[in-house]
Structures are given as structure tokens and as C-alpha cells.
Amino acid sequence: MAKDCSKCAYFTRYYSKTYCGFYKEKVGRCWKLDKFCDRHDSCENYNTKYKQKIRLSVVIEALSKAVTDIDTIKNILEERDNK
Numbered sequence: 001m002a003k004d005c006s007k008c009a010y011f012t013r014y015y016s017k018t019y020c021g022f023y024k025e026k027v028g029r030c031w032k033l034d035k036f037c038d039r040h041d042s043c044e045n046y047n048t049k050y051k052q053k054i055r056l057s058v059v060i061e062a063l064s065k066a067v068t069d070i071d072t073i074k075n076i077l078e079e080r081d082n083k
Contacts (some may be wrong), residue, residue, distance in 0.1 A: 005030060006039035009049035013039065 005011040010032035030037050032045045057078040 003042040003046040003064050004039060005041045005043075005046075006074070007048065008045075010045065011039070014023040 005028065006013065008030070010030050011028050012031065013028040015022040016025055026039055027036055029035070030038060030043075030045075033043065033049075050071075
């Protein structure tokens with residue numbers, strides 16, 4: 001995977017306002033180095049910004065499984081009380 005600045009957690013892209021929306025500029029700011037850079041630049045401070053999304057999907061999957069388990073336990077207890 002290429003380590004472009006556009007995929008770095010420290011990179012913030014600049015946008016220009018157009019008539020009916022916003023245009024993505026090819027440059028932005030690196031907050032780690034405190035300088036302007038092109039979106040295809042790279043450096044040794046690269047840090048992916050997609051780690052949190054992966055963790056979030058794992059958390060959502062675990063919560064979904066927990067809710068299913070709780071519903072199963074609830075159904076078992078309700079059936080036991082009805083007998």
C-alpha cells in the first residue's frame with residue numbers, strides 16, 4: 001500500500017468553494033510537520049487513519065453478538081417462567 005499523504009492521519013486536505021459544492025484541492029496541510037504538502041507526498045511520520053474504522057467494525061460486531069446472546073437468554077428465562 002502506498003503511503004500517500006492523502007491517506008495519512010496527520011493530513012488535512014484543502015477544499016475550494018465552487019458554485020454548487022466544494023472542490024478537493026491537490027494540496028493540504030501536514031499537522032505533524034506543520035507544513036503544506038501535496039497529496040501524493042510521503043514521509044517517515046506516516047500514520048494510517050483507517051485503524052479506528054477497523055476497530056469500530058470489530059466493536060459493532062461484538063455488540064451485535066452480545067445483543068443476540070442477551071435475547072437468547074431472555075427467551076430461555078421467559079419460557080422457564082411460563083412453565
